[in-house]
Amino acid sequence: MEKKIDELLRKSQLSVTGGRRKILELFLQHDGALSHSDIEKKAGEKFDRVTVYRTLQAFVEKGLIHSIPTPDNSIRYALCKDDCYGGQHRDDHVHFICNNCGNTVCLEEVVIPAIRLPRGYVAQQVEMLVSGVCKSCAAL
Amino acid sequence: MEKKIDELLRKSQLSVTGGRRKILELFLQHDGALSHSDIEKKAGEKFDRVTVYRTLQAFVEKGLIHSIPTPDNSIRYALCKDDCYGGQHRDDHVHFICNNCGNTVCLEEVVIPAIRLPRGYVAQQVEMLVSGVCKSCAAL
DNA sequence: AACCAAAATGCAACAATGTTGCAAACAATT
DNA sequence: AATTGTTTGCAACATTGTTGCATTTTGGTT
Numbered sequence: 001m002e003k004k005i006d007e008l009l010r011k012s013q014l015s016v017t018g019g020r021r022k023i024l025e026l027f028l029q030h031d032g033a034l035s036h037s038d039i040e041k042k043a044g045e046k047f048d049r050v051t052v053y054r055t056l057q058a059f060v061e062k063g064l065i066h067s068i069p070t071p072d073n074s075i076r077y078a079l080c081k082d083d084c085y086g087g088q089h090r091d092d093h094v095h096f097i098c099n100n101c102g103n104t105v106c107l108e109e110v111v112i113p114a115i116r117l118p119r120g121y122v123a124q125q126v127e128m129l130v131s132g133v134c135k136s137c138a139a140l
Numbered sequence: 141m142e143k144k145i146d147e148l149l150r151k152s153q154l155s156v157t158g159g160r161r162k163i164l165e166l167f168l169q170h171d172g173a174l175s176h177s178d179i180e181k182k183a184g185e186k187f188d189r190v191t192v193y194r195t196l197q198a199f200v201e202k203g204l205i206h207s208i209p210t211p212d213n214s215i216r217y218a219l220c221k222d223d224c225y226g227g228q229h230r231d232d233h234v235h236f237i238c239n240n241c242g243n244t245v246c247l248e249e250v251v252i253p254a255i256r257l258p259r260g261y262v263a264q265q266v267e268m269l270v271s272g273v274c275k276s277c278a279a280l
Numbered sequence: 281a282a283c284c285a286a287a288a289t290g291c292a293a294c295a296a297t298g299t300t301g302c303a304a305a306c307a308a309t310t
Numbered sequence: 311a312a313t314t315g316t317t318t319g320c321a322a323c324a325t326t327g328t329t330g331c332a333t334t335t336t337g338g339t340t
Contacts, residue, residue: 015336017288036326048290053327055288069209071267073298074326096261107261113253115268120275121236121247127211127269128255135260155307157317176297188319193298195317213327 012062033076033104068095098134152202173216173244208235238274
């Protein structure tokens with residue numbers, strides 16, 4: 001784990017520091033998206049709020065994570081897959097937010113379908129956000 | 141216009157007040173989505189911030205407007221069409237955000253395509269957000 | 281191993297955004 | 311015109327996000 005984290009950071013041209021290690025570890029441990037406040041809580045009192053902001057920003061820039069807009073106005077972040085690096089995101093998958101447990105996950109296997117825009121519009125990025133009941137919650 | 145506004149408010153079971161009239165007027169005048177701060181600015185210094193929050197909340201609850209999550213973490217609101225009332229939104233259209241002018245519009249004519257979710261997931265609402273260059277900006 | 285430049289961190293201060301309780305003002309109805 | 315319930319503005323507060331700067335740490339070099 002330790003090794004993997006340092007490797008990932010170096011591969012992303014980020015110097016290896018305690019804060020970055022810890023935050024990246026959280027993403028690797030947690031299967032789903034994390035918000036800024038999630039991270040602050042989970043990381044304990046160890047890191048300054050500002051550091052968390054800057055770390056997340058750096059991770060996004062380097063393509064380690066991508067951000068997910070949510071209806072409740074809290075940006076969440078999720079790990080990018082390996083084929084997504086150098087700022088060249090391939091976020092062509094659907095994001096799912098559970099109305100029950102609040103978890104947000106990437107449905108990597110569900111590709112966003114193509115759409116036809118009206119004449120004159122040029123699409124650069126598409127985001128698809130599904131909310132409902134997730135697998136774990138539906139099973140209860 | 142005056143009449144239409146009062147009518148709309150009453151139809152939505154909202155008592156007619158100066159603030160609500162003004163804010164609804166802004167939505168009718170402006171073809172596109174408005175953020176909270178847009179409204180504060182456009183409404184002048186007339187209304188308290190809190191009133192704007194509560195008015196938008198009331199409008200959403202009554203189905204006059206719907207909210208649009210954006211990648212930059214600023215919720216925007218847009219008028220609902222007539223067939224969308226009583227909290228029963230029919231937000232089955234795509235939202236477009238221009239990276240150039242920042243405008244957000246509802247593409248009513250572009251329906252969100254159906255998708256197949258993995259086993260166990262239940263969709264309740266789907267939001268599709270396209271960013272790029274809008275018609276007006278592309279024409280320049 | 282010690283040094284150095286560049287980068288990251290923590291701190292403080294600040295700005296912006298969102299929430300709550302309460303008293304005063306107002307709208308709809310009788 | 312009076313009454314009742316709703317809406318508003320204010321104040322205070324909580325949360326979230328930003329910026330500048332001094333200090334510490336990292337990664338590379340001698």
